[in-house]
Amino acid sequence: MSEKKKNKKKNRVIMRSIILFLLIAAIGYTLYNNATAEDVSVLKVGDEAPDFKLVDLDGESHQLSDYKGQGVFLNFWGTWCKPCAKEMPAMDRQYEAFKEDGVQVLAVNIAQSDFEVQSFADQYNLSFPVVIDKTKSVMTAYNIIPLPTTVLVNPEGNIERIITGEMTEQDIEGFMEEIKPE
Template sequence: MTKRNLIRWMAAALFVPGLLIGSATFAKTETLNGPAPDFKLPMAGKKVLKLSDLKGDVVMINFWASWCGPCREEMPLIEGIYQKYKKLGFTVYGVNVDANPKDAQQLLKETGVSFPVGYDTKNKVSELYKVDSMPSTVMVDRKGNMRFLHRGYKPGYEQDYEKQIRQLIRE
């Protein structure tokens, strides 16, 4: 079974309306080091965004899917963080893993997300980053190094995100 099919199977098997069971179990923060693997993804409007184009900013790479309950809960909170810190050299690069970008675009429209979102329809970037839960978030410093990994989402994680963003902005 491919990782893509495994993710779809897990979503179908574990999905309960509004909640992906198990994501809270995986939810934790890990410290990382080393360069963030570069990637480029297509975005809406036929644009392409490379991670390396964002070097110099603190970047939150957020892997998400429209079928993921915790992702849906987290998305407006990430938008608020983006709005709060974007003038200080912070950005979010959303990486959607839906097979059909239209599923993602509907959620983006509903939530009013304004940060850049790329479509990883073949799960190449999520495989590159070894994503094993939804949502997953990687914090990248201004030099392009991975610093923090968050697996899953539980209410209150946004405080951890903000603390780490402030730390990385000050560096």
């Protein structure tokens, strides 16, 4: 065999060995990731609502478990989300109508700056607590993907309903009625 053919064959063996090694490494990495991935279960109606503690724009802490005995209208949103902006005034009006009946609203912003969220809250003159999930830990715990998403938590602390997408004022009123304590 000529020297040229030997070098070509040697180079081919080296290249194939490198490709084989990379494939084995990729498969190993995938298997390792799947084995060690955090097991985040999908929440469903009837599950206990995961507890959390977040701070509102006034610096006050809000822990979900502190609202036990009341209905909680838990709304996940962002300032850039057009449907979120459309439903906020209706949520605020219904909050005013239902807060004396034991229905609370917690608007959970997903990791935006204090300035952006405060400007939004001022623009819509919101009267309910607005908290910021800076680390997205609450978003992860609740498996929130589209915004807006609203989770209705009944007075016992269980998930009554999960609503994705924009709600009308009539929807909001009906949902608040649904979680109002007896």
